Amino acid sequence: MQNNVVALPPASGGPVDARAIEDAVRDWVTNPAFLALVAAFGGPRADRDLTRYLEDLERFSELWDFRDGKERNLSRPAEVPSTTERQILSAARVLGLRNVFERPGADWYHHCLILGGMVRACVIRPAWAAELARGGVRFGDVTALGGFRKLGGDEPVLARAAGLGQVSDELHAMDAGLRLAFKVADEPLVNGEYNPADPNSSWAVHRFRADDLPLSVVAAPSTQPHIRRANTADSYQWWARNVVELTPGHRVLLITSSIYVPFQHADAVRMLAAVYGCAVETVGVPAAWTVDGVPSQRFTAANYLQEMRSAIRSMRLLTESVRQA
Numbered sequence: 001m002q003n004n005v006v007a008l009p010p011a012s013g014g015p016v017d018a019r020a021i022e023d024a025v026r027d028w029v030t031n032p033a034f035l036a037l038v039a040a041f042g043g044p045r046a047d048r049d050l051t052r053y054l055e056d057l058e059r060f061s062e063l064w065d066f067r068d069g070k071e072r073n074l075s076r077p078a079e080v081p082s083t084t085e086r087q088i089l090s091a092a093r094v095l096g097l098r099n100v101f102e103r104p105g106a107d108w109y110h111h112c113l114i115l116g117g118m119v120r121a122c123v124i125r126p127a128w129a130a131e132l133a134r135g136g137v138r139f140g141d142v143t144a145l146g147g148f149r150k151l152g153g154d155e156p157v158l159a160r161a162a163g164l165g166q167v168s169d170e171l172h173a174m175d176a177g178l179r180l181a182f183k184v185a186d187e188p189l190v191n192g193e194y195n196p197a198d199p200n201s202s203w204a205v206h207r208f209r210a211d212d213l214p215l216s217v218v219a220a221p222s223t224q225p226h227i228r229r230a231n232t233a234d235s236y237q238w239w240a241r242n243v244v245e246l247t248p249g250h251r252v253l254l255i256t257s258s259i260y261v262p263f264q265h266a267d268a269v270r271m272l273a274a275v276y277g278c279a280v281e282t283v284g285v286p287a288a289w290t291v292d293g294v295p296s297q298r299f300t301a302a303n304y305l306q307e308m309r310s311a312i313r314s315m316r317l318l319t320e321s322v323r324q325a
Contacts, residue, residue: 005093005100006031008265009318011273011280013249018322021269025315026050028262029057033091034308040084051323054316061312064305078302088301095311097259097304102286104253107137109281111244114144114178115232115256115264119155122146122173123162123294125255126181128285132255133213139253141214142182143243145235146174148199148219162293171219175206178217182210188217200225205243218243232264233317236271248277258284259299259307266314270321 009024010017028034030046038044043060047053066078080088092098114125126144133139149170151159159167164176175188192204206217220238222230230238240246252272256264265282273280290296 005096008096008101008262008282009269009315011269011278013251013273013279014277016269016274016277016322016325018325021322022050022319025054025266025319028095028315029053029312031091031094033087033094037087037091040087050319051316054312054319057312058309058316061305061309064302064309066302066306078300078305080301080305085301088304092259092304092308095308096262097307097311098299099258099284099287101258101261101283104132104137104281104283106251106281108139108251109137109253110140110250110278111246111252112139112142113236113239113252113254114142114174115254115260116145116147116170116174116235117257117260119151119159119162119164119167119170119173120294120297121257122159122170122177123164123180123291124285124289125257126174126178127291128289129255130181131289137253139213141216141244142178143216143218143239144174144178145239146171146217146219147230147235148194148202148204149229158294162291171204171206171217175217178215179208182213182215184208184210184215192219198225200229203238216243233267233271236268240272240276246272246276246278250276250278252278252280254280254282256282256284257297258287259303260284260310263307263310263314266311266318270314270318274318274321274325 006028009021044056112129114129147170159173164173167173167176186208188206188208190206194202200222203221204219208215218239220230220235223234254268261282261284268280272278
């Protein structure tokens with residue numbers, strides 16, 4: 001633990017250390033700031049059995065689910081008391097969701113993987129990857145994850161303000177955002193299978209280059225297409241199987257927003273490090289950092305509760321996975 005921040009589950013390359021991962025997960029869910037927050041909402045006490053405690057936490061954290069199955073920008077507003085709000089924000093920093101893991105620890109990565117999301121993320125995250133590259137961090141290749149999700153809410157307005165043009169879905173917003181960030185004028189080489197009647201089973205890969213750096217944008221199919229679109233874990237798995245050749249010792253840098261770092265890192269350890277033996281590091285774009293045309297985003301206390309729930313679920317799945325390996 002550095003500066004009172006709980007360390008993320010380790011994935012330094014080679015076979016994963018199941019005991020170290022369990023210890024990291026236990027440290028996260030039994031951190032005093034987290035325990036106090038759970039208690040403030042009437043949640044369960046920490047159980048000596050980690051599996052049972054994670055299951056209890058996941059059931060309890062339904063209180064923190066404000067999405068109701070909707071996209072994050074369309075979730076219902078939620079108010080919390082000011083005293084609890086301060087407690088949430090403090091715990092969010094200790095747990096690594098708030099402006100903590102921002103800078104990579106190395107200057108060379110075989111792969112940079114940019115996580116997709118709302119249209120703001122399709123601009124900010126590729127731009128941060130390009131900023132890191134200009135600052136001396138080198139990548140063997142860069143891939144941005146998108147999807148066939150239609151833009152909604154204020155996303156079309158933000159896309160035009162950011163210079164992405166008339167994009168209609170996340171895949172093309174991420175394509176435009178990546179080309180804008182790395183100053184690529186050429187159109188991509190496109191490969192894929194898209195069925196408008198079954199977008200959850202569709203896939204696409206857009207490839208282009210920035211000088212000698214290979215760039216790609218990927219939309220992965222869902223592993224449960226009749227139920228939902230592809231989630232983060234599906235995208236990791238499909239990228240690893242179809243876009244790159246991961247080998248033990250490869251270093252992968254994931255770029256997302258700070259609030260999503262714990263849950264998306266846990267999924268990456270489960271789907272990438274544990275399967276391929278690669279090293280995984282996850283950073284979040286600094287909250288104060290932005291680009292022209294894209295206002296910075298302020299996350300509410302309710303947003304942090306929502307993503308603590310996401311982290312709980314991902315850490316439960318990670319723990320189960322390494323125990324079964």
